[in-house]
Amino acid sequence: MRVPFIKMHGLGNDFVVLDARLAPLPAITATFASAIADRHTGIGCDQMIVLEPSETQSFRMRIFNSDGGEVEACGNATRAVALLHGEPAQIETAGGVLALEPSEGGATVDMGKPRFNWDQIPLDYPMDTLTMPVGWGALQHPSAVNVGNPHVIFFVDDADAIDLATLGPQIEHDPVFPQRVNVNVASLVGPDHLKLHVWERGAGLTRACGTGACATAVAAIRCKLAGEKVRVTLPGGDLIIEWREGESIRMTGPAAESFRGEFDWDDFA
Template sequence: MSRPFVRMNGAGNAFIVVNALERSFRPDGDGVRAIHAQHPFDQLIAIEPSETGDAFMRVWNADGGQVETCGNALRCVGWLLMQSTGRDRVVIDTLGGPTTATRAGEHRVQVDMGPPRLAWDEVPLAEEMDTRGIELQIGPIDNPAMHTPGAVSMGNPHVVFFTDRQDDAFVRGSGSLIEHHPLFPEGVNVGFANVLAPDRIRLRVWERGAGLTQACGTGACAALVATARRGLTGRHAAVEVDGGELRIDWDEDTGHVLMTGPVEIEGTGTLQGTLAA
């Protein structure tokens, strides 16, 4: 038994993409971790049939946990679907809701991520508070290293700290500490956003279940929304991530967040034996 896959990345965020349109692909947590051991990835993606869209995108993190959505993967899956159909627009269903992907260049795709979810119980948080600046800090009470981050759901939960401290040790230590904080019943992706200008953000993200990644599409969207709500940026910005740059636009009329960025195919491979089931 074998199963072909495509290895792709979006701004450095690495994926293994499996076509499950005609043959089901539902590995359990152990199976996902076994695939990751042989073919390392940030997220494992299955493209499945959908009754309401052009396809359904299922996402697993490297730790084996299934998650709601992934912004960079949506661009990659959107590109594959558009290439196979010859169309310039497709609708992709996810556990986080439907998303529209549109061709934006040779290897560029724009994804309509929909409106951000800003209520405390939509993120979700364990208790009610203002998501523009939640009651959370890292470090001593009288001298915290970071505090009062914004909280946003882009189909998956994000917390965004406003800071210029972005070195590996700090991001890994703080991110792993916050990821499973009791305030976040579903866990959380942790962003570290340094506002360089009203239209430019430098971002690093500790991704729930994956760790420090080259890019996080939903994290870039969350960072723009969080900084704009605090008046640190406008509603349109370039977001610099380790693997490249994403353009994020929070549309004033529709309230939707649009993410535009690159897509790259790195190669192909095959899952063998039980990994292909």
């Protein structure tokens, strides 16, 4: 069975997109998704994205991290899908319904309202999510935000100085996060301007993380480190995040198609 794919990226966070809206695909397993994502023996990506029909929205988007696990949300992939779709749409995801507005070379996405309660993150036990009474080495007292998937955010003097490759997996798998967590380390580099590095749950260090940028900007606004419109600089480039208390998050940034191809399903099943 030959299957077409589209390779895309948002600020270097890259995806293999399988469009099953018209022709269904066989059942997708974690083994299949991780085989596709493998950069040595597969196509190679941070996430595999599957588009499917939806009974309630324009279509459905499923997201598989490079370890094969299916997750709730991916902001960069949502912008890429908006660019691919080419017109405004409401899409169904495991993290909620997202609104897409494609633009020249990218998109604006309504990412929904952030959630802050400890059991909405979720955490293992009740605690303040604005300044959590926990820490790991140089990273202490983070904020926690759920933006369709769980994030923990640390504000530090110099984000570049943190060994996130070591601390990231320790925090991701800490028992305080029963569904694991995305780890964000940010520093303020100017008025309403943050530098951010992200350890993604199930994917590791990536060049960009859209939901991480959203969660970090929201945490910065709640902590009064930034105003309601924040520029977030990641290794792959910049995103603009807008949020006002009680409202949805709006994320604006680029996306691009890299190339198209096809593969034999049985080679990865």
